[in-house]
Amino acid sequence: MTSDSSSDSVDDPLFNSGHRIFSNKDLLKIGHVPEADRIVGRDEEISKLAKRLNGAVHGYSPENVMIYGKTGAGKSLVSRHVCQRAQNAADSSVDIGIAYIDCAEDNTETQAISSLAAKLNDESKTDITVPHTGLSTSKYYKLLWKTLDAQFDSVIIILDEIDLMNDDSVLMKLSRAEEAGKIDCSIGVIAISNRIQYVDNLNERVKSSFQHKELFFKPYDANQLREIMLNREDAFQDGILSEDVIPLSAAFAAQEHGDARKAINILRHAGEVAYEEEAEMVREEHVRQAQQHAEKDRFRELVNGAPTQAKAALLALTELSVNASDDAFLTSRVYDQYERICxxxxxxxLSVRRFRDILKEQAFLGVVEIEKINKGSAGGIHLQNRLIEDPQVVRETILEDARMQDWSGK
Ligand SMILES: Nc1ncnc2c1ncn2[C@@H]1O[C@H](COP(=O)(O)OP(=O)(O)OP(=O)(O)O)[C@@H](O)[C@H]1O
Ligand SMILES: [Mg+2]
Incomplete structure (x- = not known):
């Protein structure tokens, strides 16, 4: 179905009432890549990324880039957008390939490489067949090198959510392929993560071969979020949004950190709630309902995607929060509980120091809030940790993980 097909569909009263609210709901899909003029406040990031990839457009090596930023900061969008433009702008003599891998889905080395080979291979040009499954990792690498050399001068590979990949040697092998003489085609990797410590924790060999520049995406402010939503207002029928809907959605999304994903989700969900209620317009109350829903969803995603050690740390904080009247706890106390859980x-x-880093990262992600408490000259500075979301919700989510379930009987 094309994105605007909804407007010319058959007018059956049984099915058409959704169109009273939305005219092009696809504009509010998270994976949708909007045109350049709908992208707000990312000019600098777009031009920096383009500079790094410029080589690919002119037939020499692009640089590798590591993009960081909190969830909903536009990392995936900007990467896809710049790659599309690079492909369009490529010199006529340069064949450039682009591939996007979602490491949340393709989270093993074999899956990622087979997926890359399948996406980049155009069978009609290469005469190469890439089977979906069944080959060894090294065979998939060989197929990938073969299909790259048969078609491209350079490729840009986006590895989105790289921190969810269970093996970092992909980065090393992709970055070394050209140098090691395995291929003539040059490869540029854009690795995206919302964990700031991702690179620090990489294996030394990977770190030294994955030479990269870093780009950090700042959260949006409420004005930018408002503009992002105004630019997609045509997802809705004319006049169906009451005046306060977009400002309120922007305010909610700006509250914790400026998260455009949340802003757009709230807006879409508010429309859906209004539709369910057969309301004449989308109003403030629909936004409030959508906000509560979006908050729980976002949180579930964050906690679900956390590594085992982070889940154990969060579980420790959760247990304390559920069982005590307090909601903030000193790191040492959380650590004791964490030791018991492990x-x-x-x-x-992990050591206390690593444990502190995990909590810090969870604070960066907006799962935990850390407050410094000054206990005077003798007592020094202590940190207190508090869960931002309802501890029961966090507990339920963590215990969905098979590795953590043994704790549920405690
Ligand atoms: N500057 C922007 N202008 C317009 N839309 C934006 C902008 N930034 C983000 N969006 C929209 O917000 C949503 C979330 O953006 P995106 O998926 O790029 O975030 P992200 O940084 O990759 O987040 P995550 O770390 O959660 O994957 C998408 O629907 C995207 O189109
Ligand atoms: Mg993303």
Whole structure:
């Protein structure tokens, strides 16, 4: 179905009432890549990224880039947008390939490489067939090198949510392929993560071969969020949004950090709630309902995607929060509980220092709030940790993970 087909569909009263609210709902899909003039406040990031990839457009090596930023900061969007433009702008003598891998889905080395080979291979040009499954990792690499050399001068590979990939050697092998003489085609990798410590934790060998520049995406402010939504207002029928809907959605999304994903989700969901209620217009009350829903969803996603150690740390904080009247706890106390959990689940117990880093990262992601408490000259500075979302919701989400379930009987 094309994106605007909804406007010329058959007028059956049984099915058409959704169109009273939306005229082109696809504009509010998260994976949708809007045209350049709908992208707000990212000119600098777009031009910096373009500079790094410029080589690919003119037939020499692009640079590798690591993009960081909180969720909903436009990292995936900007990467896809710039790659599309690079492909369009390529010199006529340069064949440039683009591939997007979502590492949340393709989270093993074999899956990622087979997916890359399949996406980049145009069978009609190469006569190469890439089977979906069944080959060894090294065979998939060979197919990938073959299909690249058969078609391209350079390729840009987006590895989105790279922190969810369970093996970082993909980065090393992709970055070394040309240098090691495996291919003539040059490869540029855009790796995207919302975990700021991702590179620090990479294996040393990977770190030294994945030479890259870093780009950091700042959160949006409420004005930018408003503009992002105004630029997609035509997803709705004319006049169906009451005046306060967009400003209120922007305010909600700006509250914790400026998250455009949340802004757009709230807006879409508000429309859906209004539709369910058969309301004449989308109003403030629909936005409020949508906000509560979006908050729980966002949180579930964050906690679900967290590594085991982070889940154990969060579970420790959760247990304390559920069982005490307080909601903020000193790091040492959370650590004691964490040690008990790790012992029970038979997983490694990290040092206090690493444990503190995990909590810091969870604070960066907006799961935990950390407050400094100054206990005077003798007592020094202590940190207190608090869960931002309802501890029961966090607990339920963590215990969905099979590795953590042994704790539920406690
Ligand atoms: N500057 C922008 N202008 C217009 N729309 C934007 C902008 N930034 C983000 N969006 C929209 O907000 C949503 C979330 O953006 P995106 O998926 O790029 O975020 P992200 O940084 O990749 O987040 P995550 O880390 O959660 O994957 C998308 O629908 C995207 O189109
Ligand atoms: Mg993304």
């Amino acid at each position: 012992g029970h689940l038979d997983i490694d117990t």
